[in-house]
Amino acid sequence: MxxxxxxxxxxxxxxxxxxxxxxxxxxxxxxxxxxxxxxxxxxxxxxxxxxxxxxxxxxxxxxxxxxxxxxxxxxxxxxxxxxxxxxxxxxxxxxxxxxxxxxxxxxxxxxxxxxxxxxxxxxxxxxxxxxxxxxxxxxxxxxxxxxxxxxxxxxxxxxxxxxxxxxxxxxxxxxxxxxxxxxxxxxxxxxxxxxxxxxxxAFEADFDGSNIKAVMDMEWDNEVWEDLGNRCLSCGNCTPVCPTCYCFDVYDVPSLHDGEGERIREWDSCQFVGFAKVAGPHNFRPGPVDRLKFWYRHKLHGFDDGVDIPTCVGCGRCTVSCPSGIDDIVNVVLRLQGKESILISDKDKNAEK
Ligand code: SF4
Ligand code: SF4
Known part of the structure; x- marks a missing residue:
């Protein structure tokens, strides 16, 4: 200690x-x-x-x-x-x-x-x-x-x-x-x-997180993703509130004065429609189902990179911030694990806001 x-x-x-x-x-x-x-x-x-x-x-x-x-x-x-x-x-x-x-x-x-x-x-x-x-x-x-x-x-x-x-x-x-x-x-x-x-x-919201990476691999085609994605507004609320979302955009702001300009970095969100759009034009994640699955994978499985760990720390911010009441990670995990949801209805959550 x-x-x-x-x-x-x-x-x-x-x-x-x-x-x-x-x-x-x-x-x-x-x-x-x-x-x-x-x-x-x-x-x-x-x-x-x-x-x-x-x-x-x-x-x-x-x-x-x-x-x-x-x-x-x-x-x-x-x-x-x-x-x-x-x-x-x-x-x-x-x-x-x-x-x-x-x-x-x-x-x-x-x-x-x-x-x-x-x-x-x-x-x-x-x-x-x-x-x-x-x-x-x-x-x-x-x-x-x-x-x-x-x-x-x-x-x-x-x-x-x-x-x-x-x-x-x-x-x-x-x-x-x-x-x-x-x-x-x-x-x-x-x-x-x-x-x-x-x-x-004192914890009310809980699940067995020991197999979470395996669950995310196995349940990639689970119907839950269509269900949630079709209700997602692509508002991006869930990413600025997340302690571990770190994506940003970089762009130049040229001035009209004498060739001056500035390079800016600001927060971006993988839930925005244009986030995965590249030249071509091609969008790697054109629909909300693709984008939501991508975000959940980062949070509950981790990317297959040098920091290959789940990055959700269980703060509950996305749950209370999502206007569609769909970022309810505890219930999503329970559904993916084939268990009964425990919880707080959307109605309860709306009443809290
Ligand atoms: S509950 Fe997890 S995914 Fe949601 S905002 Fe907190 S750390 Fe991010
Ligand atoms: S906060 Fe909810 S509705 Fe908004 S992008 Fe995230 S999941 Fe979709």
């Missing part, structure tokens, strides 16, 4: 001030009755400690929605070197940390993406424990415990936070504030274990 310390809840104000000394702090903030978003906070009272999932996952801080890669004129081409000050990302739950770990793997793969890596190296990521709602299924995907993607992780116990220190950046932060932390003792570790046992028992 990681090295561990504890922080008294009564010392959280001082802890938060220490985070502010590191840099701007971003944390989940309530933005509507049911919605949360990672936003800058300057007071601890602004943080929504009970947020289950934010609208967009933390990838937005590292793989930004829209960024300039280079600028050019008739004489020069200059790469944009983004100025990134140190910042803190507070309140990241285990599924989102697993998502960050997967996107880290993608964008650090040589040749590493310098824009992503620079932002990643500037951040102190502070994980935070949570309890699942009925759409969470990280347990089925094996991403329900903090493992990667964080520097320190706080588990909320009765009077204290139990803190796991993952790496040197996390250790440097802890060691810079010795007055705030205590060595963990056996009683703390027992309470910590009990928290995670209780959390484990």
């Amino acid at each position: 990681d090295k561990t310390v504890t922080l008294k809840k009564s010392d959280f104000e001082a802890f938060f001030k220490a985070l502010l000394n590191f840099g701007k702090v971003y944390a989940p903030v309530r933005v509507s009755k049911q919605s949360f978003s990672f936003k800058e906070v300057t007071k601890k009272e602004e943080i929504a400690y009970d947020a289950v999932r934010t609208i967009l996952p933390p990838k937005k801080f590292f793989f930004t929605q829209h960024e300039s890669l280079l600028k050019y004129d008739s004489e020069n081409i200059e790469e944009v070197d983004p100025k990134i000050d140190p910042f803190v990302l507070f309140g990241v739950h285990p599924c989102d940390l697993a998502g960050l770990g997967i996107v880290d793997q993608i964008y650090s793969h040589e040749p590493a993406d310098p824009y992503y890596m620079k932002r990643r190296d500037s951040a102190l990521v502070v994980g935070f424990s949570c309890m699942p709602d009925k759409h969470c299924f990280c347990k089925a995907m094996g991403t329900d415990k903090p493992d990667k993607g964080y520097d320190i992780f706080l588990t909320a116990l009765a009077d204290d936070y139990f803190i796991q220190i993952k790496n040197e950046r996390g250790a440097a932060f802890i060691h810079a504030h010795p007055e705030l932390f205590q060595e963990s003792v056996d009683g703390d570790r027992e309470s910590f274990k009990q928290f995670w046992l209780d959390r484990d028992a």
